[in-house]
């Protein structure tokens with residue numbers, strides 16, 4: 001049996017179309033174009049792909065994007081000053097500071113300074129707290145996009161066992177919160193988890209957000225499970241760069257019920273959800289939501 005391959009690229013394209021229509025309607029009713037400011041400090045090759053795809057998506061959705069590329073040695077105070085300026089700019093509805101940041105910059109300080117109403121990444125502690133207590137707020141884009149893909153293949157997660165591998169604030173923890181809201185029984189695994197393959201084998205839904213290329217093998221997967229591969233890892237194959245996930249797709253596809261590929265799985269959904277969060281932010285700013 002071979003799994004259903006979840007086409008994140010197609011789902012994301014559909015979402016972007018809807019966002020474009022809604023953004024055009026907001027422009028017609030309130031004269032507002034949602035604006036997203038992206039701050040990139042230094043040159044990180046993975047970030048560069050992300051920034052490029054984001055720019056394409058904002059244009060396609062009719063959103064305005066402002067790009068701030070700062071040199072790697074930029075002092076922390078300068079980044080903080082830029083965030084304050086963007087906080088005060090009414091044309092900016094969303095602020096994204098690309099991670100990772102160079103080591104002289106305290107990421108928590110920067111993320112904590114972004115106004116929670118413009119925090120389209122959902123990384124501000126206030127939005128993380130809102131998610132954990134079930135209040136409305138910005139939900140981080142990757143978990144939000146992953147949840148949409150999961151909802152596309154199952155309508156009822158109630159009582160299902162979901163295992164999330166990874167406990168980062170940007171993927172693992174918020175993903176676990178979303179699955180909990182859907183009444184799944186949630187396990188969060190991490191680098192100290194004992195016998196990870198055995199834990200994974202009990203999962204009806206398995207989300208891998210680890211950053212280890214091809215770590216999850218087919219024999220870690222419960223037959224018929226939904227497998228969401230968040231990992232974006234660059235590896236060399238025959239001297240050529242290639243992007244692979246945290247899941248060994250070739251063996252996993254034989255066991256899973258449904259699985260996301262890498263690329264064209266979760267990645268495009270992250271970007272579409274960023275557009276969605278920016279649109280939501282602009283709507284809220286003008287009282288249109």
Ligand SMILES: NC(=O)C1=CN([C@@H]2O[C@H](COP(=O)(O)OP(=O)(O)OC[C@H]3O[C@@H](n4cnc5c(N)ncnc54)[C@H](OP(=O)(O)O)[C@@H]3O)[C@@H](O)[C@H]2O)C=CC1
Nearest residue numbers: 142166167168171190191209210211230231232266267270
């Ligand atoms: N598709 C997309 O849109 C996005 C993809 N990504 C990708 O997702 C992956 C995860 O990103 P992120 O959450 O930021 O990564 P982090 O490095 O912040 O977190 C990785 C997590 O994996 C755990 N871990 C590491 N090694 C193991 C292991 N051998 N067994 C079990 N758990 C392990 C860590 O455990 P511990 O806490 O104990 O250290 C940690 O909780 C990366 O590949 C990243 O590139 C990220 C964002 C968006």
Ligand SMILES: Nc1nc(=O)c2c([nH]1)NC[C@@H]1CN(c3ccc(C(=O)N[C@@H](CCC(=O)O)C(=O)O)cc3)C=[N+]21
Nearest residue numbers: 049050053097098099100121232263264265267268270
């Ligand atoms: N503040 C912040 N927010 C983030 O959400 C954030 C970040 N920093 N830093 C880096 C990671 C990584 N990330 C990706 C998103 C989309 C793709 C993506 O579009 N991937 C496509 C294309 C991959 C390709 O072909 O190169 C795909 O998987 O199909 C990749 C990576 C967001 N992140």
